[in-house]
Amino acid sequence: MANGAEDPGQVISALEDLRRSDIDWRNGRAFSLTYLATPEALELSERAYAMYAGENALNVAAFPSLRRMQSEVLGFVSELCHAPSGAAGFMTSGGTESLLMVSYAAKQRRPEVARPNIVLPTSAHAAFEKACAYFGIESRRVPVRADWRADAAAMRDAIDDSTVLMVASAPQYPQGVVDPIAELGDIALSRGVPLHVDSCIGGMVLAFLEPFAGGTVPFDFRIEGVTSISVDLHKYGYAAKGSGVIVYRSRELRDKQVFVTDNWLGGMYGSSGVLGTKSGGPIASSWAMINHFGREGYAKLAALTRATTLLLVDAITAIDPLFVMTKPDSTLICFGSADPAVPAHAVADALAARGWWVDRQSPPPMLHMTVSAHHDKVVDDFVAALRASVADVRASNATDGSSGAYGTVE
Ligand SMILES: Cc1ncc(COP(=O)(O)O)c(C=O)c1O
Structure with missing residues (x-):
């Protein structure tokens, strides 16, 4: 291949051959x-993705359909997380971008701190290490308890005046358990430190298990100290890859993750996350999934x-x-x-x-x-x-x- 002379049929059959080893x-x-x-949902997701693969969410003024879909997906997830009125968020390309942006926003919120740190359990996702490396933040990892959950007392002791963020997971990826978020929320409130709940992998499951299957502890904005939550649609939302959501308790917190410049010859440039050009595919796929399953469908799947x-x-x-x-x-x-x-x-x-x-x-x-x-x-x-x-x-x-x-x- 790669000689530039293949017709579409040959290219597709070469792709089919390639993926046989996957x-x-x-x-x-x-x-x-x-x-x-389900195979049916997968087909729908891929069709929706294909319809919007070339659309660019960098500027939704040109694509009002993407603006609308983003806002509906965000609204769906915000409601699931019991976001209070005044909450605001963004779609991202997935968990890693959400965790990068929440770390960046936390740092931007405290510009006076010379050497900012994030206090997080050893179980919190590796993307926080990436965030700390990218944005010059100290990662202050605190060993988990014997049951793999965050040790709230030890995290409290690790906080100092330069702590810009605390992290909990619902659940953490490695062992799949939920951290003691209510306890961490109390500490966050009493120390005046924002608390992010990483529910990238669990949000679309735990939120549905709670009312329908009788049973998980609250992990979301109902806990007062929680200031932001990340939930991925490309995991248990069953959307195509490249789709996450981050919700902040207030617009003021959210706006700290925004980047705007006019310091070049191309005019005003604003963006909410790491990416510039952003395919409409993941947004359309996510929108298709929430409309296909709805709350009841997701509850059954969960x-x-x-x-x-x-x-x-x-x-x-x-x-x-x-x-x-x-x-x-x-x-x-x-x-x-x-x-x-x-x-x-x-x-x-x-x-x-x-x-x-x-x-x-x-x-x-x-x-x-x-x-x-x-x-x-x-x-x-x-x-x-x-x-x-x-x-x-x-x-x-x-x-x-x-x-x-x-x-x-x-
Ligand atoms: C709890 C948690 N946070 C963040 C991530 C990172 O998500 P992504 O791989 O979409 O960047 C994952 C991935 O599994 C995760 O389980």
Whole structure:
């Protein structure tokens, strides 16, 4: 390929060939990186994306349809998070951009602080390290408790006059548990420090489990000390990649993330986030998903995914020597191996050889699964593959397995 003479049909068939070596996530083989509700919703999302792939949300004056869709998506998520009146937010390209922008906004809010720091648990997402590196902020990581949740008292002790932001997660990615957000909210209020709740992966699940499936603790703006929340549509909103939302308690807080300049020859340039040109595709896909599922549809998906998660937890626990790190609060599973002769990462290698993808984590060596609604169709196949993979590893005398990486550089 790449000789410039291929017709569209040849190009598409070359793409089809290329993707044959990828993990078969459309059939539920990936418990990481991808999210699948139903084949019908996936097709709708991709059609909506394709319709708007070339539209540019850099300037919605030219594309009022994108302005409207953004505002409706933002309104949907704000309502879910019980945002108070006066709250305001933006769409972003996803979790990392949301966490970059909330960190930048926190720094901008306190221009007098020479060496700003963010106080966050060791479990908070790696994107906060990126934010700190990009914006010259100290990352003040505080060890989590034995149950993997943030240690509120230790976080309180880590705060000083240069702390511009505290962070909690609902849930945190590595072990899938929700931090004690009410407690952290009290500390944030008493110290006058903003508190961001990273609900990038959990927002579209926890918000629906609470009223319909009877049960999670509040994690959102109902907690007074919470000043901002991030929720991704490209995760459990089942939208195409490139879509997140950040909501601030007030417009004043939100405006700190805005960048405006006229210091060049092209006139006034304003933007809300890292990107300049921004495809309309993720916005249209997100809008399509919220209109396709609505609150009731998402509630059903969340309840189904939660039930599948609990089934998988029981099945994993029943395979010797596997054990789960903790009972998940949402739809993420983290498990390890109690036998050095069956290293967890070697089990992931054996699963990959059988066409299944799970995440590898450390420390300590652990495996991570992000369960989607569609996974209820593959529970039995996956559990059989996991059992066989454990047997393969035991027979192979493996000593570790490839540690892999959550994100890659090339
Ligand atoms: C809790 C949490 N925050 C942030 C992110 C980063 O999101 P993204 O990969 O969309 O940039 C993730 C990704 O899984 C996450 O789980």
